[in-house]
Amino acid sequence: MNNKLQNKMIEDMQLCDYSDRTQKSYSRAVRQLSNFWHVPAEEIAEQQVREYFLYCKNDQGWSASTMRIAYSGIKFFYTHTLPMDWETLRLLKIKRLTTPPTVLSINEVRLILGAARTPQARAFLATVYSCGLRLQEALNLTVHDICKERMTLHVRQGKGGKDRYIPLPKSTYNLLVEYWKTHRNKALLFPALGRDGKKGRTATTPMARSSVQQMMRRILKELPKIKKHATLHTLRHSYATHLIEAGVNLRIVQQYLGHSSLETTMIYLHVTDMGNSDAAARINRLMGGLDDA
Structure with missing residues (x-):
């Protein structure tokens, strides 16, 4: 696309309060479409968009998550930046997969922290885990937080531009105080820190x-x-699961993670047997003695 449209798309995404990562992903999606047809995005027709998505899905075998990013970026461009009344953009549906996340045990987390070679690595990894942070949220932390x-x-300007407060374990x-003293x-x-570690x-x-x-x-x-x-x-997944296993209310876990929807937090119920074990024990107590009736 020409520079004017490219700048307009970025401005449109900024007005929607999209994160820098989302802006880059959406811009890349439109650029990939343009490169595929070797024509500027403003000259692409609806049929070409349709064929591109079919190629990515059927020939390239893109995953649902990759397809979703491509679709979202291209739809944004042709809906907001260069509005087109295309049926293809309304037709395409991409299922959101809800596969249970990988979760580490508490002992495995301790092994990872113990293997961290530097104070920087140990402090950073411990903060990400013990506060359930996203990568960029941890990188953006300041002493004033x-x-x-x-x-x-x-946590300032988390996903969706939202702030939140999280308990900070002693x-x-x-660890953070000791690491801060090093820089x-x-x-x-x-x-x-720079290449010499002194910056x-x-x-x-x-x-x-x-x-x-x-x-x-x-x-x-x-x-x-x-x-x-x-x-x-x-x-972060492990933090959420371990809190639930420790009996922390699901709504509180949602708040600490910064999830907009409780449904997103509920995925962690699928990776812990605590609720099932507790329910089974309660049912046995409730139904005890029925065989004597």
Whole structure:
């Protein structure tokens, strides 16, 4: 698409309060469509959009999540930026898969934290797990987000632009204080340290996403006992599951995770047997003695 339309699409997404990641994903989806046909997006016809989606689905075998991103980005462009009254955009439906997430046991989480080689890695991974944070939420944390009096963590501009407060465990607070002493940045909790590891004090940007993801992959490679396909986001899934298993109310877990819908939080009920075991015990107590009647 030409620069004018590209800028308009970005402005449209900003007005919708979409995150930077969403803006990049949607822009990439339109660019991929344009590259596929070798013509600007403004010259593409509805039939070409239809054939592109069929090609991605049937020939390329794209997953539902990849298809959803492509569809959402292209639909946004041809609905808001360059409005087109196309039946194809109304016709296409992509099922949202609700497969249970991978969850680590508490012992597995402890193994991962124990394998963290640096204070930075240990503090970051412990914060992500013990506060149930998304990757970018953790990277964006500042020293001002910690309330020592209430022992809470203020998550600003989470998914959907929402703020929330999360209990900050004392052990995590202690790790953060000790790690902060190694860089003493006036704003960022996890500043980019630079190649020499000495730029933390003056850094104005947080650690790179790729560096953190690589850190997690390296640790998992060193722990052959953990057979699960885990990522950094798995720590967040584990946090939610462990809270539910500890008896924390589902509504409270929803609040801590920053979920808009309780239905999203309920997926963690599928990966724990606690509720089933408790229900079975209660039923046995309730129905006890029936065989004596």
